[in-house]
Amino acid sequence: MMPIIDCDVHNDWSTAEVLLPYLDPAFRDYFIRGEQPGPPGAFPHAHRPWLHPEDFRRHDIQPKTEDEHYQFMKDHLLDKHNITVGILTGEEALEASTLANRYYATALTRAYNEFMINEWLPRDDRFYASMIIAPQDPEGAAAEIRRLGSHPRIVQVLMSHGSYRPYGDPFYHPIWEACSEMGLPLAIHLGGQGGINYSPIGSGPMTFYWTTHALLCQPAMSHLASSIAHGVFEKWPNMKLIMIECGVAWVPPILWRLDANYKALRKETPWLKRLPSEYARDHVRVTTQPLEQPKNPEWLHSTLEAMDGKNTLMFASDYPHWDFDDPTQLGIPKDWRDNVFWKNALETYTKIKMPASVAAD
Amino acid sequence: MISKADKVKRAKKHFNVGSADMSHGEKRIIDIDGKRIGIFNVHGEYYALHDRCPHMAGSLCGGPVTGTALESSHGEFVYGKEGELIRCGWHGWEFEIATGQCLVDQRTRAKTYAVTVEEDALVLHI
Numbered sequence: 001m002m003p004i005i006d007c008d009v010h011n012d013w014s015t016a017e018v019l020l021p022y023l024d025p026a027f028r029d030y031f032i033r034g035e036q037p038g039p040p041g042a043f044p045h046a047h048r049p050w051l052h053p054e055d056f057r058r059h060d061i062q063p064k065t066e067d068e069h070y071q072f073m074k075d076h077l078l079d080k081h082n083i084t085v086g087i088l089t090g091e092e093a094l095e096a097s098t099l100a101n102r103y104y105a106t107a108l109t110r111a112y113n114e115f116m117i118n119e120w121l122p123r124d125d126r127f128y129a130s131m132i133i134a135p136q137d138p139e140g141a142a143a144e145i146r147r148l149g150s151h152p153r154i155v156q157v158l159m160s161h162g163s164y165r166p167y168g169d170p171f172y173h174p175i176w177e178a179c180s181e182m183g184l185p186l187a188i189h190l191g192g193q194g195g196i197n198y199s200p201i202g203s204g205p206m207t208f209y210w211t212t213h214a215l216l217c218q219p220a221m222s223h224l225a226s227s228i229a230h231g232v233f234e235k236w237p238n239m240k241l242i243m244i245e246c247g248v249a250w251v252p253p254i255l256w257r258l259d260a261n262y263k264a265l266r267k268e269t270p271w272l273k274r275l276p277s278e279y280a281r282d283h284v285r286v287t288t289q290p291l292e293q294p295k296n297p298e299w300l301h302s303t304l305e306a307m308d309g310k311n312t313l314m315f316a317s318d319y320p321h322w323d324f325d326d327p328t329q330l331g332i333p334k335d336w337r338d339n340v341f342w343k344n345a346l347e348t349y350t351k352i353k354m355p356a357s358v359a360a361d
Numbered sequence: 362m363i364s365k366a367d368k369v370k371r372a373k374k375h376f377n378v379g380s381a382d383m384s385h386g387e388k389r390i391i392d393i394d395g396k397r398i399g400i401f402n403v404h405g406e407y408y409a410l411h412d413r414c415p416h417m418a419g420s421l422c423g424g425p426v427t428g429t430a431l432e433s434s435h436g437e438f439v440y441g442k443e444g445e446l447i448r449c450g451w452h453g454w455e456f457e458i459a460t461g462q463c464l465v466d467q468r469t470r471a472k473t474y475a476v477t478v479e480e481d482a483l484v485l486h487i
Contacts, residue, residue: 231435263465264453270430270438
């Protein structure tokens, strides 16, 4: 049976109060007595300007207890689909990026990382994890990356794609530097739309959730362009940028546009030595979910070929969200399956040790 | 790359294209039987380029003679090659006047011709 590395598995909670034992005492009162964005147990964050009209979780999966969150994941994802490795991406902790108080934001992500290490990783040998950072606090984030970066099961650093400014900006270079030092890819995941972060939609907020969600690839375009243009892959050649749940099919045309403009205006970024698309090929990896579904699958396939999708795409389910991609339904060319379902992830996340049964194959 | 002497030797036609009174950074565009050619002085040497950009056939020599930001590390801007580059009039690709070499693409080169100075006159060999 083909192994599967699922690069976007959400380990949710029923109440953010699970973080309390891990939260720096200096901030515990903020959480307990301070203003909350929802009922008790809501994770402190600024909210988006639109609300999912049906909630963003799958309705067939409604865990109540913390144990059920794991048990349902085991039943509906890990066991059902024979997932070999699931990379945990947290849930609301990403939204710490929306808070103006960068110190509180970092304390919250730090509490989340400890919670995840202590209460999720021990549950299943199939788990590897992302550590979450608050990017609006680059120095605090860098310290957290160095604190946890050598953990054997932490395979990447994760932040929301909603942001204060594009992630190639030198403001964020302490984060890139710490990731490079620890040998961890830097990942962005859809989220963090609100608070101090710029509207993720270029013309201002859309009216409806479904149109917004379809257009949430926009900030990822900025991060891709910014990371390349600011030369982070020249400065830290071991770095990889992972784009999770940011859409896929837009990547080639944006790279074509970047290549064309770079050829005309290379003098703006004289530190670059290659075309933007060449940096992307070597340093950017894109997870599949939600993979676009055109009427004719060939249209998608030729687009994905243009980004060397066979070597740059990594499977993700986004369990347990409303736009979950089932591994049995993924619309990629047949001869890409081994690469996309596990080999590309294994090459990207070098800490992952596949089970002996897989290694033997 | 073919040497200037070889280019002169191989050329089939030779045209007097005016007096050799240009200075560094100057350009002169001439028309020979409908073919536009740019004549340049770079640090006292004369060069000629076909006024046709290998990118999209735009007016290469219609752009400015310029310098550019040299390869550097992040956040550093080192200006150099002043007067040694032509920036295509259409899309702005930069080329070395002396060699026709495109700065962003090693595989792209503009067509060059030899220019010699003969008794204060510029002679173009094409």
